Protein backbone atom coordinates (compact mmCIF):
# COMPACT_ATOMS: atom_id res chain seq x y z
CA UNK A 113 0.00 0.00 0.00
CA UNK A 114 1.09 3.55 -0.66
CA UNK A 115 1.12 6.37 1.88
CA UNK A 116 -2.40 7.78 1.53
CA UNK A 117 -3.90 4.28 1.57
CA UNK A 118 -1.91 3.24 4.63
CA UNK A 119 -2.97 6.38 6.50
CA UNK A 120 -6.59 5.26 6.11
CA UNK A 121 -6.27 1.47 6.23
CA UNK A 122 -3.14 0.28 8.04
CA UNK A 123 -3.98 -1.30 11.40
CA UNK A 124 -7.65 -0.49 10.78
CA UNK A 125 -9.43 -3.59 9.50
CA UNK A 126 -13.13 -3.99 10.31
CA UNK A 127 -13.69 -4.55 14.04
CA UNK A 128 -13.68 -8.32 14.69
CA UNK A 129 -16.51 -8.18 17.24
CA UNK A 130 -19.04 -6.01 15.37
CA UNK A 131 -17.79 -5.43 11.83
CA UNK A 132 -17.53 -1.71 12.55
CA UNK A 133 -15.62 -0.04 9.70
CA UNK A 134 -14.16 2.54 12.05
CA UNK A 135 -11.90 1.30 14.85
CA UNK A 136 -14.05 1.65 17.99
CA UNK A 137 -13.00 3.61 21.06
CA UNK A 138 -12.33 0.67 23.37
CA UNK A 139 -13.03 2.58 26.57
CA UNK A 140 -12.13 -0.26 28.89
CA UNK A 141 -9.51 -1.01 31.50
CA UNK A 142 -9.55 -4.82 31.51
CA UNK A 143 -10.42 -7.90 29.45
CA UNK A 144 -11.65 -11.40 30.19
CA UNK A 145 -9.30 -14.36 30.71
CA UNK A 146 -10.30 -17.67 29.05
CA UNK A 147 -8.53 -19.72 31.69
CA UNK A 148 -5.76 -19.48 34.27
CA UNK A 149 -2.80 -17.80 32.61
CA UNK A 150 -4.76 -17.42 29.35
CA UNK A 151 -5.96 -13.90 28.60
CA UNK A 152 -8.55 -13.92 25.78
CA UNK A 153 -6.36 -11.41 23.94
CA UNK A 154 -5.76 -8.12 25.72
CA UNK A 155 -5.24 -7.98 29.51
CA UNK A 156 -5.02 -4.47 30.90
CA UNK A 157 -5.15 -1.19 28.96
CA UNK A 158 -1.88 0.28 30.25
CA UNK A 159 -0.12 -2.67 28.64
CA UNK A 160 -2.19 -2.67 25.46
CA UNK A 161 -5.55 -1.42 24.21
CA UNK A 162 -7.10 -2.22 20.80
CA UNK A 163 -7.66 1.42 19.81
CA UNK A 164 -4.07 2.24 20.74
CA UNK A 165 -2.79 -0.85 18.90
CA UNK A 166 -4.52 0.33 15.72
CA UNK A 167 -2.86 3.74 16.04
CA UNK A 168 0.54 2.17 16.76
CA UNK A 169 0.29 -0.08 13.70
CA UNK A 170 -0.81 2.76 11.45
CA UNK A 171 2.02 5.06 12.60
CA UNK A 172 4.60 2.29 12.19
CA UNK A 173 3.35 1.63 8.69
CA UNK A 174 3.60 5.33 7.71
CA UNK A 175 7.20 5.58 8.97
CA UNK A 176 8.02 2.25 7.26
CA UNK A 177 8.90 0.88 10.70
CA UNK A 178 8.44 -2.59 12.12
CA UNK A 179 7.35 -1.30 15.50
CA UNK A 180 5.33 1.63 16.81
CA UNK A 181 4.51 2.76 20.33
CA UNK A 182 2.11 5.56 21.24
CA UNK A 183 2.51 7.86 24.24
CA UNK A 184 0.41 10.40 26.09
CA UNK A 185 2.47 13.31 24.74
CA UNK A 186 5.44 14.06 22.54
CA UNK A 187 7.48 14.68 25.69
CA UNK A 188 6.53 11.24 27.05
CA UNK A 189 7.86 9.80 23.78
CA UNK A 190 11.12 11.75 24.19
CA UNK A 191 11.36 10.50 27.78
CA UNK A 192 10.80 6.91 26.67
CA UNK A 193 13.74 7.17 24.26
CA UNK A 194 15.93 8.68 26.99
CA UNK A 195 15.00 5.76 29.25
CA UNK A 196 17.46 3.73 27.13
CA UNK A 197 20.31 5.70 28.80
CA UNK A 198 22.18 4.99 32.03
CA UNK A 199 24.24 7.26 34.32
CA UNK A 200 27.60 7.88 32.65
CA UNK A 201 26.14 7.77 29.14
CA UNK A 202 26.67 10.73 26.83
CA UNK A 203 24.38 12.23 24.19
CA UNK A 204 25.36 14.45 21.26
CA UNK A 205 22.46 16.63 20.17
CA UNK A 206 21.98 19.23 17.47
CA UNK A 207 21.66 22.58 19.22
CA UNK A 208 18.37 23.62 17.62
CA UNK A 209 15.86 21.35 19.34
CA UNK A 210 12.43 21.71 20.88
CA UNK A 211 12.65 23.67 24.14
CA UNK A 212 10.85 20.96 26.12
CA UNK A 213 13.36 18.37 24.91
CA UNK A 214 16.25 20.61 25.99
CA UNK A 215 14.57 21.05 29.40
CA UNK A 216 14.18 17.28 29.85
CA UNK A 217 17.85 16.78 28.88
CA UNK A 218 19.20 19.45 31.21
CA UNK A 219 16.80 19.50 34.15
CA UNK A 220 15.86 15.82 34.45
CA UNK A 221 18.47 13.60 32.80
CA UNK A 222 21.64 15.65 33.40
CA UNK A 223 21.14 15.64 37.21
CA UNK A 224 20.77 11.83 36.97
CA UNK A 225 24.22 11.50 35.43
CA UNK A 226 23.61 11.57 31.67
CA UNK A 227 25.73 14.21 29.92
CA UNK A 228 24.84 16.20 26.82
CA UNK A 229 26.86 18.03 24.16
CA UNK A 230 25.25 20.39 21.66
CA UNK A 231 26.58 20.92 18.16
CA UNK A 232 25.73 22.82 14.99
CA UNK A 233 23.29 20.42 13.33
CA UNK A 234 24.09 21.71 9.84
CA UNK A 235 27.70 20.42 10.11
CA UNK A 236 27.92 16.59 10.22
CA UNK A 237 31.63 16.86 11.15
CA UNK A 238 30.60 18.68 14.34
CA UNK A 239 28.82 15.49 15.48
CA UNK A 240 31.94 13.45 14.74
CA UNK A 241 34.08 15.85 16.79
CA UNK A 242 31.73 15.69 19.79
CA UNK A 243 31.40 11.88 19.96
CA UNK A 244 33.07 10.19 22.94
CA UNK A 245 33.59 6.53 23.80
CA UNK A 246 30.61 6.78 26.16
CA UNK A 247 28.29 8.40 23.58
CA UNK A 248 25.24 6.14 23.31
CA UNK A 249 22.83 8.39 21.47
CA UNK A 250 22.86 11.12 18.83
CA UNK A 251 19.77 13.33 18.83
CA UNK A 252 18.55 15.39 15.90
CA UNK A 253 15.53 17.43 14.90
CA UNK A 254 15.16 18.28 11.21
CA UNK A 255 13.90 20.74 10.06
CA UNK A 256 14.64 22.55 13.31
CA UNK A 257 12.52 25.03 15.17
CA UNK A 258 12.22 27.95 14.44
CA UNK A 259 14.91 28.74 11.85
CA UNK A 260 14.39 25.61 9.69
CA UNK A 261 17.99 24.40 9.62
CA UNK A 262 18.36 20.84 8.31
CA UNK A 263 20.44 17.94 9.57
CA UNK A 264 21.82 15.52 6.97
CA UNK A 265 20.29 12.31 8.36
CA UNK A 266 22.32 9.88 6.24
CA UNK A 267 25.65 11.55 7.03
CA UNK A 268 24.98 11.81 10.77
CA UNK A 269 23.67 8.22 10.93
CA UNK A 270 26.91 6.97 9.35
CA UNK A 271 28.99 8.99 11.85
CA UNK A 272 26.98 7.72 14.84
CA UNK A 273 27.04 4.09 13.71
CA UNK A 274 30.78 4.12 13.03
CA UNK A 275 31.25 4.93 16.72
CA UNK A 276 28.62 2.56 18.09
CA UNK A 277 25.98 5.21 18.90
CA UNK A 278 22.30 5.16 17.98
CA UNK A 279 20.58 7.96 16.06
CA UNK A 280 17.20 9.32 17.18
CA UNK A 281 15.36 11.78 14.91
CA UNK A 282 12.44 13.96 15.98
CA UNK A 283 10.37 13.98 12.77
CA UNK A 284 7.54 16.17 14.07
CA UNK A 285 8.05 19.13 11.71
CA UNK A 286 8.17 17.14 8.45
CA UNK A 287 5.69 14.37 9.36
CA UNK A 288 6.20 10.94 7.75
CA UNK A 289 4.54 12.28 4.60
CA UNK A 290 7.57 14.42 3.78
CA UNK A 291 10.42 12.56 5.47
CA UNK A 292 11.14 9.03 6.75
CA UNK A 293 14.43 9.14 8.68
CA UNK A 294 14.49 5.37 9.42
CA UNK A 295 14.97 4.74 5.71
CA UNK A 296 17.94 7.15 5.82
CA UNK A 297 19.69 5.38 8.68
CA UNK A 298 18.07 6.66 11.89
CA UNK A 299 17.49 3.96 14.53
CA UNK A 300 14.58 5.70 16.24
CA UNK A 301 12.01 8.20 14.99
CA UNK A 302 9.77 10.07 17.35
CA UNK A 303 6.83 12.40 16.97
CA UNK A 304 4.76 14.82 18.82
CA UNK A 305 1.54 13.50 17.25
CA UNK A 306 -0.06 16.62 18.71
CA UNK A 307 1.10 18.43 15.56
CA UNK A 308 0.59 17.29 11.93
CA UNK A 309 -0.22 13.64 12.66
CA UNK A 310 -3.36 14.45 14.63
CA UNK A 311 -3.56 17.72 12.76
CA UNK A 312 -6.53 19.48 14.34
CA UNK A 313 -5.09 20.99 17.53
CA UNK A 314 -7.39 18.93 19.71
CA UNK A 315 -5.26 16.14 21.18
CA UNK A 316 -1.83 15.80 22.84
CA UNK A 317 0.14 12.68 21.95
CA UNK A 318 3.47 11.18 20.99
CA UNK A 319 4.99 8.16 19.28
CA UNK A 320 8.23 6.19 18.97
CA UNK A 321 8.96 4.14 15.83
CA UNK A 322 11.83 1.75 15.19
CA UNK A 323 12.96 -1.30 13.21
CA UNK A 324 15.28 -2.44 16.00
CA UNK A 325 13.75 -5.27 18.04
CA UNK A 326 15.93 -4.61 21.07
CA UNK A 327 15.08 -0.90 21.17
CA UNK A 328 11.41 -1.74 20.71
CA UNK A 329 11.44 -4.26 23.58
CA UNK A 330 13.11 -1.77 25.93
CA UNK A 331 10.88 1.16 25.01
CA UNK A 332 7.77 -1.02 25.21
CA UNK A 333 8.87 -2.21 28.64
CA UNK A 334 9.24 1.43 29.72
CA UNK A 335 5.87 2.38 28.18
CA UNK A 336 4.17 -0.23 30.36
CA UNK A 337 6.41 0.28 33.41
CA UNK A 338 6.14 4.09 33.55
CA UNK A 339 2.63 4.16 32.07
CA UNK A 340 2.52 7.40 30.04
CA UNK A 341 0.01 5.90 27.61
CA UNK A 342 -2.65 7.76 25.63
CA UNK A 343 -6.29 6.98 26.42
CA UNK A 344 -8.46 5.29 23.79
CA UNK A 345 -10.37 8.48 22.98
CA UNK A 346 -7.12 10.31 22.26
CA UNK A 347 -5.89 7.43 20.10
CA UNK A 348 -9.14 7.52 18.18
CA UNK A 349 -8.81 11.27 17.56
CA UNK A 350 -5.27 10.73 16.27
CA UNK A 351 -6.46 7.92 13.97
CA UNK A 352 -9.24 10.17 12.68
CA UNK A 353 -6.71 12.95 12.04
CA UNK A 354 -4.29 10.57 10.34
CA UNK A 355 -6.80 9.57 7.67
CA UNK A 356 -6.33 12.95 5.98
CA UNK A 357 -2.59 13.35 6.64
CA UNK A 358 -1.65 13.04 2.96
CA UNK A 359 -4.19 15.55 1.66
CA UNK A 360 -3.56 17.92 4.54
CA UNK A 361 0.21 17.87 4.07
CA UNK A 362 -0.12 18.55 0.33
CA UNK A 363 -2.32 21.54 1.00
CA UNK A 364 -0.24 22.75 3.96
CA UNK A 365 2.81 22.73 1.74
CA UNK A 366 1.17 24.36 -1.26
CA UNK A 367 -0.04 27.17 1.02
CA UNK A 368 3.35 27.46 2.75
CA UNK A 369 5.13 27.83 -0.60
CA UNK A 370 2.75 30.62 -1.56
CA UNK A 371 3.41 32.43 1.74
CA UNK A 372 7.19 31.93 1.50
CA UNK A 373 7.31 33.22 -2.08
CA UNK A 374 5.07 36.15 -1.26
CA UNK A 375 7.18 37.16 1.75
CA UNK A 376 10.46 36.60 -0.12
CA UNK A 377 9.33 39.00 -2.83
CA UNK A 378 8.23 41.71 -0.40
CA UNK A 379 10.60 44.58 0.38
CA UNK A 380 9.05 45.04 3.84
CA UNK A 381 10.48 41.66 4.89
CA UNK A 382 14.17 41.33 5.74
CA UNK A 383 14.63 37.59 5.26
CA UNK A 384 12.51 34.45 4.74
CA UNK A 385 13.56 31.04 6.08
CA UNK A 386 11.95 28.11 4.28
CA UNK A 387 13.71 24.95 3.00
CA UNK A 388 11.64 25.12 -0.21
CA UNK A 389 13.17 28.44 -1.29
CA UNK A 390 16.31 28.24 -3.46
CA UNK A 391 17.76 30.93 -1.15
CA UNK A 392 17.71 28.46 1.80
CA UNK A 393 21.35 27.47 2.44
CA UNK A 394 20.39 23.77 2.55
CA UNK A 395 17.83 23.75 -0.26
CA UNK A 396 19.73 20.99 -2.11
CA UNK A 397 19.81 18.78 1.01
CA UNK A 398 16.10 19.42 1.51
CA UNK A 399 15.40 18.25 -2.05
CA UNK A 400 17.50 15.14 -1.51
CA UNK A 401 16.27 14.05 1.91
CA UNK A 402 12.65 15.25 1.96
CA UNK A 403 9.68 14.60 -0.33
CA UNK A 404 8.41 18.12 0.35
CA UNK A 405 9.41 21.13 2.38
CA UNK A 406 6.74 21.27 5.06
CA UNK A 407 4.58 24.18 6.17
CA UNK A 408 6.59 26.10 8.74
CA UNK A 409 7.83 29.41 7.36
CA UNK A 410 9.89 31.85 9.43
CA UNK A 411 10.71 35.41 8.49
CA UNK A 412 12.38 38.48 9.92
CA UNK A 413 10.99 41.99 10.15
CA UNK A 414 13.53 44.82 10.25
CA UNK A 415 11.72 46.79 12.99
CA UNK A 416 12.30 44.42 15.92
CA UNK A 417 9.87 43.97 18.80
CA UNK A 418 7.78 47.08 18.07
CA UNK A 419 7.06 46.01 14.51
CA UNK A 420 6.42 42.41 15.53
CA UNK A 421 3.81 43.62 18.01
CA UNK A 422 2.05 45.64 15.30
CA UNK A 423 2.11 42.63 13.01
CA UNK A 424 0.60 40.14 15.43
CA UNK A 425 -2.06 42.59 16.51
CA UNK A 426 -3.03 43.33 12.91
CA UNK A 427 -3.06 39.69 11.74
CA UNK A 428 -6.61 38.26 11.65
CA UNK A 429 -6.35 34.77 10.20
CA UNK A 430 -2.86 34.02 11.53
CA UNK A 431 -3.71 33.50 15.20
CA UNK A 432 -1.05 34.50 17.70
CA UNK A 433 -0.40 31.22 19.54
CA UNK A 434 2.13 28.51 20.37
CA UNK A 435 2.23 25.11 18.65
CA UNK A 436 1.95 24.14 14.99
CA UNK A 437 0.62 21.55 12.61
CA UNK A 438 -3.11 22.22 12.86
CA UNK A 439 -5.40 23.09 9.95
CA UNK A 440 -5.62 26.69 11.20
CA UNK A 441 -2.80 29.15 10.53
CA UNK A 442 -0.78 30.45 13.46
CA UNK A 443 1.96 32.99 14.00
CA UNK A 444 4.30 32.80 16.95
CA UNK A 445 7.15 34.91 18.27
CA UNK A 446 9.99 32.53 19.19
CA UNK A 447 12.04 35.10 21.15
CA UNK A 448 9.30 35.51 23.77
CA UNK A 449 7.50 32.17 23.41
CA UNK A 450 9.32 28.91 22.57
CA UNK A 451 12.76 30.41 23.32
CA UNK A 452 11.70 32.90 25.99
CA UNK A 453 13.73 31.24 28.72
CA UNK A 454 17.05 31.84 26.90
CA UNK A 455 19.05 34.99 27.67
CA UNK A 456 19.15 37.66 24.93
CA UNK A 457 22.80 36.72 24.30
CA UNK A 458 21.95 33.02 23.89
CA UNK A 459 19.12 33.91 21.52
CA UNK A 460 21.37 36.18 19.47
CA UNK A 461 23.99 33.44 19.25
CA UNK A 462 21.52 30.98 17.74
CA UNK A 463 19.93 33.59 15.49
CA UNK A 464 16.57 34.09 17.20
CA UNK A 465 16.14 37.85 17.05
CA UNK A 466 13.30 40.03 18.27
CA UNK A 467 12.15 40.55 14.67
CA UNK A 468 11.81 36.82 13.92
CA UNK A 469 8.29 35.40 13.44
CA UNK A 470 7.31 31.82 12.72
CA UNK A 471 4.23 30.84 10.74
CA UNK A 472 2.48 27.50 10.95
CA UNK A 473 0.67 27.71 7.64
CA UNK A 474 -2.76 26.08 7.75
CA UNK A 475 -5.02 24.84 4.98
CA UNK A 476 -7.37 27.80 4.68
CA UNK A 477 -7.69 29.44 1.24
CA UNK A 478 -4.19 30.64 0.30
CA UNK A 479 -5.50 33.92 -1.14
CA UNK A 480 -7.13 34.77 2.20
CA UNK A 481 -3.89 33.93 4.02
CA UNK A 482 -1.81 36.05 1.65
CA UNK A 483 -4.16 39.00 1.98
CA UNK A 484 -3.87 38.68 5.75
CA UNK A 485 -0.06 38.75 5.64
CA UNK A 486 -0.19 41.68 3.26
CA UNK A 487 -2.51 43.77 5.42
CA UNK A 488 -0.63 42.87 8.63
CA UNK A 489 2.65 43.97 7.00
CA UNK A 490 0.97 47.17 5.86
CA UNK A 491 -0.28 48.03 9.37
CA UNK A 492 3.01 47.07 11.03
CA UNK A 493 4.95 49.24 8.58
CA UNK A 494 3.18 52.42 9.76
Ligand SMILES: *Cc1c(COP(=O)(O)O)cnc(C)c1O
Nearest residue numbers: 185186187210282284304306317
Ligand atom coordinates in the same frame (compact mmCIF):
# COMPACT_ATOMS: atom_id res chain seq x y z
C1 LIG B 1 5.61 19.91 20.32
C2 LIG B 1 6.90 19.22 20.11
C3 LIG B 1 7.38 18.27 21.04
C4 LIG B 1 6.65 17.96 22.32
O1 LIG B 1 5.41 17.37 22.09
P1 LIG B 1 4.13 17.48 23.06
O2 LIG B 1 3.12 16.70 22.34
O3 LIG B 1 3.81 18.95 23.20
O4 LIG B 1 4.52 16.90 24.37
C5 LIG B 1 8.57 17.63 20.74
N1 LIG B 1 9.26 17.92 19.62
C6 LIG B 1 8.83 18.83 18.72
C7 LIG B 1 9.64 19.10 17.49
C8 LIG B 1 7.64 19.51 18.93
O5 LIG B 1 7.22 20.41 18.05
